Amino acid sequence: xxxxxxxxSAVIVAVVFATIIQGYxxxxxxxxxxxxxxxxxxxxVQCLEQARxxxxxxxxxxxxxxxxxxxxxxxxxxxxxLTGYTTNILDVPWKGTNYLMAxxxxxxxxxxENNYTNVPVQLQMVRVDTVWAFNAWGDFTVRLYTNTTCTFxxxxxxxx
Numbered sequence: 826x827x828x829x830x831x832x833x834s835a836v837i838v839a840v841v842f843a844t845i846i847q848g849y850x851x852x853x854x855x856x857x858x859x860x861x862x863x864x865x866x867x868x869x870v871q872c873l874e875q876a877r878x879x880x881x882x883x884x885x886x887x888x889x890x891x892x893x894x895x896x897x898x899x900x901x902x903x904x905x906x907l908t909g910y911t912t913n914i915l916d917v918p919w920k921g922t923n924y925l926m927a928x929x930x931x932x933x934x935x936x937x938e939n940n941y942t943n944v945p946v947q948l949q950m951v952r953v954d955t956v957w958a959f960n961a962w963g964d965f966t967v968r969l970y971t972n973t974t975c976t977f978x979x980x981x982x983x984x985x
Contacts, residue, residue, distance in 0.1 A: 854961050861959055862972065864915040865927050869955040869974040872911065872929045876951045876978065883947065883980045890933055890949055890978070905935035915957060927957040936977075949978040 879889035891900075895909025908931065915925045931953050938946040952975040960967040 857961055858959055860917050861915060861925065861957060862970065864917045865955045865957045865970070865972040866974070867916060868913055868927055868929060869953045869972050872931060872953045873951060873974050873976060876933065877976070881949065881978065881980050890951075893931065893933070895931055907933040925957060927955050930954040930956065947980060951976055951978060
């Protein structure tokens, strides 16, 4: 074999190994992003479940949805909307200081569905936007991602 053949084969082997290693790194980054996204979705559903477990009984004039533990709570009386946020650590494995914080922006809005009937149907729309950061794409910039969960709640009517 000539020196040229040896060099070409060495370059081919180097390119193949570099491609394999790059594929593993991209797969690891995607798996990490997927884990963070799933943890953020679980955090969003956790806030939604807290709202669903609150007592809202129109007959007893009791609405515990407005008692959610939110930071920067504000209530708009014209749109009947309660907003605020909470922060929490994403539920992914961490040790020391490498945890990842997420912010849950919560919106609870009262909606009257049948305004034209004698008994309007009152609903509460609960929306949770979970914002989390991810910076492992290799460009050294932190990108924010948002997971959104939304549901409608009907009153309990336990007084009947």
